Amino acid sequence: MTENSDSIKFPERWVKTVSLTPPSLKDNTADADRLSGALKRELRTDFVQIDLRVIRMLPAFLRKSNYKVRCVIFRDRERYILTGVLDSQTDNPAAGLAVDLGTSRVVIRLLDLAGGLTLGESAFDNPQGTIGPDILVRIHFAGSSEGLKKLNKLIIEDLNREVRNLCEKCGIRPENIYLVTVAGNTAMTHLFLKIDPHWIIREPYIPATNRPGLVKAEEIGIAVNPLARVMIFPNIGSYFGGDLIAGILFSGINKKQETSILVDVGTNAEVVLGNENWLIACAGAAGPALEGGVTRMGMMAGPGVIDKVSIDPDTKEFSIHTIENKTPVGICGSGLIDLSAQMFLAGMIDIRGKFVPSNCQGRLKEKDGIFHLMVVPAQKSATGKDLTISQVDLDSLIRSKAAMFTILETILGTVGISFPELSAFYVAGTFGSFIDPRSAISIGMLPDLPLESYKPLGNSSLGGAALVLTCPSCLDDIDKIRDRITYMELNVNQDFMNRFSAAKFIPHTDTARFPSVKPS
């Protein structure tokens, strides 16, 4: 709990320009104390920490800049820290860096701390993927003598390279980055800090730390200003990481009077329900069908990947949209949802998700006793082969969507509220940006709420990390989120299984719960 958190007055930005009264025989306060005194008045605080390295440069710097300087500050719980001093005359920006430390993809955003504007953004594959795409593999690898060191080196080096490139594009120097925020899941965060995540995956699943807090950039080898502070988002436990805390922060559900829900869909479905008074979270395996890699044509979103499908209910003709309008190479989660929703509405699959051959217009082929439906013929695909979806793929999707819906039902049931009581339904992640809620409702993955309730958040983890750089009071919100959230272990009991079975139909056994879904 942050003590006195209610009394904290946060500044508007992390950059403050201060003018000092020059020293005299009547006021011979030391340079560092003079500066911290001015900042204390400006920030209405009792103490501002100044690093030795800043103290060393202050005497010459203050005199050169006529005692008027721009200061980059940050807050470490109850104390302010001065992380950089800039001449008020130059237009070197004081920049901040937000990092979404994903297991497979890392996204970084550079911001101007004073103005709050984004300067640039870029992304790269997490190089630890070469050790193992799966986080479990990496955790095991970290147990070997040199493993942790190697995993850490991979991510730090690639991040430094990417930061250098992005800075160059934006015309600033990495030394001008004075603050860094990092949101990642618990295991990724551990590897980033070179902490062995060994116990995260072993009962009783204990992280080394829930609140890594602030570290100096140089302490962990981040090649920005050596005194820049790196703020690592806290986690709730081994399976609820800082990326989700960042997502909650970005969604703002923790500040609203009305109850709303945040869903981050991937291999795991992570769900947070709540309002300004309480937050409850859970995570469950939604099945990998939604993330690509499972259906033979499934993949992550990228150029040529089918992201939207519509089927004429009468002619059963397919209209296919690919990312960047490239020749089709495969399908991503949102495309798959569109496809199955459209097939259901066109009568090509039944309520169990099984192909209805009579309605499939010769697109079905049988292979080893399993039906495959041709989505894109070989001559029109970039792979030179038919892009197909099989009954196995559909079965997998049905399980995933049923799991998703059951998780939603369960968490709402726990607090005794119904779907229509939700004021908003936030969908995070790339998936959330591409998904057509209409289609997700049609297959019964998401509840049948008015379409305007659904709000895509995009990369909410990056969004939350960036928010802290431009909104100082958000630091306080993070603590509040962390302290207020209740993490609910999903108890896969008979109740859950009953709900799951009922949800394994399109849209649901109880069609009355999906009045807007009307198959032809």
Added chain:
Amino acid sequence: MTENSDSIKFPERWVKTVSLTPPSLKDNTADADRLSGALKRELRTDFVQIDLRVIRMLPAFLRKSNYKVRCVIFRDRERYILTGVLDSQTDNPAAGLAVDLGTSRVVIRLLDLAGGLTLGESAFDNPQGTIGPDILVRIHFAGSSEGLKKLNKLIIEDLNREVRNLCEKCGIRPENIYLVTVAGNTAMTHLFLKIDPHWIIREPYIPATNRPGLVKAEEIGIAVNPLARVMIFPNIGSYFGGDLIAGILFSGINKKQETSILVDVGTNAEVVLGNENWLIACAGAAGPALEGGVTRMGMMAGPGVIDKVSIDPDTKEFSIHTIENKTPVGICGSGLIDLSAQMFLAGMIDIRGKFVPSNCQGRLKEKDGIFHLMVVPAQKSATGKDLTISQVDLDSLIRSKAAMFTILETILGTVGISFPELSAFYVAGTFGSFIDPRSAISIGMLPDLPLESYKPLGNSSLGGAALVLTCPSCLDDIDKIRDRITYMELNVNQDFMNRFSAAKFIPHTDTARFPSVKPS
């Protein structure tokens, strides 16, 4: 001002043994949070900072030591910091190092933080003396491009070597040192932290910092445990350093209801007067006569140095005592005071400090028109030459003692109290340990108070530094001393000069002020 300082509950020692409840599925708090939680309860505080490096070793360490560990903590203003974790089973001591960072001599003391006992002590010449014995020379030298670096390297390297040797003698490893306290004057402190002291000696005399606070040992290259915190005593200004704050702390005058005085005599006489409610300090040039190096036979205390002299009033025979009873090589400040007091009492010098040839029993020789008195003849001295004291030496001593007395009179006059109102008169420094107050009174350097008022403190700077290692609440006292003290610039006006002139006699123009001094 330390906020909430009144509500701070300090622990008894900087070492705490804590037992943690091992983690379980019902309590999956992370390792670092589990430890900080236990410490928070133990210390009744809201937050305990744990460094990344400790977090990294915690998971394995906690499990190995069955969740029972000894923790070394320290306090940085309102927050506790964990600076080391030790197995509760081993008997590796958690040690602390106190450093008296003198301009000419550095003294270090090793302590057991848990028990508070001194493990060992040693001293070495400040190697910066090779650049210049005088602090001014060093400050100028620090202004050159490589000068500061060199001065810093000299002191850090020699300190590390001495610490290594002392640790070896005491049977511990430098890694077992988890706390370091350093008390030095403002310029020495700057050089120790590699901060250019340039502006300290230039009007308006501005240090880079008054409160360097805590730094990690590794940050400044101190070869102890890398996470050990180094606490640098704050200063009041360019001419009132952390060594004096440490001295005040050690004397305890800041905690007494009655007013007392602390005097540290060297080239400068530093004086602090006060009680639990107020403190006033001033420093003035007392002349170098008391420190050695000025009279041709004068020197710092050391083997063979004359530290005590008595003269038979009738036979005028000299009894000479030397340090370690070695053959005489010279005389130190306290010996000089004894000598002149005894000569005055024996009538060999008059009230102006001039030789009275008729009473000098053939010990006087004239050289270039200046009288020299033979103290030790050539055949009995270690130098093979007569050890003598000249009229010039005596004149210089008279000026020094008069300055000292005048400074004392002035500071007491400022607050309107008289000498007899002082409950105690602390004399710090090597000088204070060797001086015979009886002799100092006889020549009128110190006021004619009951001899039991005079209390030698020894190395009060080292004493204060060591105190912080064994008395956590002393940290708070330092802040209070620093915040409460008023530094008075010695205004050498007509009043001062009048007092000075009156004090240039032995013991004083107004002999009624020295009723106990009765020359033969």
